[in-house]
Amino acid sequence: MKSFFQILLLIIMVVVSFFFSKKYFVQNEVEKLISTEIDKGINLKNTDNVINKFKYEVKLVDNGRFEIKAESSKVESTNNGENISMNDVGAIFTDKINREIEIRSNKANFNTISNNINFFGDIEVKYLNNLILANKLDFDYKNNNIKIHDNIFYKGTYGSVEADNIEINLTTKNLTVFMNNQNDKIKIISNR
Numbered sequence: 001m002k003s004f005f006q007i008l009l010l011i012i013m014v015v016v017s018f019f020f021s022k023k024y025f026v027q028n029e030v031e032k033l034i035s036t037e038i039d040k041g042i043n044l045k046n047t048d049n050v051i052n053k054f055k056y057e058v059k060l061v062d063n064g065r066f067e068i069k070a071e072s073s074k075v076e077s078t079n080n081g082e083n084i085s086m087n088d089v090g091a092i093f094t095d096k097i098n099r100e101i102e103i104r105s106n107k108a109n110f111n112t113i114s115n116n117i118n119f120f121g122d123i124e125v126k127y128l129n130n131l132i133l134a135n136k137l138d139f140d141y142k143n144n145n146i147k148i149h150d151n152i153f154y155k156g157t158y159g160s161v162e163a164d165n166i167e168i169n170l171t172t173k174n175l176t177v178f179m180n181n182q183n184d185k186i187k188i189i190s191n192r
Helices: 002-024
Strands: 033-038 043-045 050-060 065-078 081-094 100-111 117-127 130-140 145-156 159-169 175-178 187-190
Touching: 050 081, 065 100, 081 117
Parallel strands: none
Antiparallel strands: 033 050, 043 050, 050 065, 065 081, 081 100, 100 117, 117 130, 130 145, 145 159, 159 175, 159 187
16 A cells, blocks of 8 residues: 555656646747638639638637738738738737737738738727727737837827837737837826
8 A cells, every 4th residue: 555655646746747847947839830721711813813801810829819801912922932912901919818909900911921910001909998090010920029100199098198119029918118219208198
């Protein structure tokens, strides 16, 4: 009976050590792709490389994902893979606990190799009870970062902000607001 408990104790120690080392010593790859889907209902016109009702979704290892949709798009081959120019664009970035950042814009360019997306023209970003309006937004897939710039107006529950740049790290959820010229000041209007 004594040897049974010793073996049981040894097994428990091995299992606990495994999970402890996996949690604290093994680096997780946040940006690794699990799957990529393109909507099967797309209408492709071969002569113009035009896709109507384009949809692209990437699922990440950490259960996060992003999805982008466009009313119409055009596929162009470049030296860096394929570039998809989109019109009437909507994108949703969802983290592992289902918090969403929703983006709408008139146009966007999507690089199929890097998964980077550049949005431009009447951009609207919604996150929780916050709204950001701007002219340009760049999503850097490798660094899991969103940079919003050019004529930014932010409105939240506590007030509004006018600035040149806002950067959002999608992994840490850190937000940085700054001006292009260090001598310029960020304009903050408080509701309180």
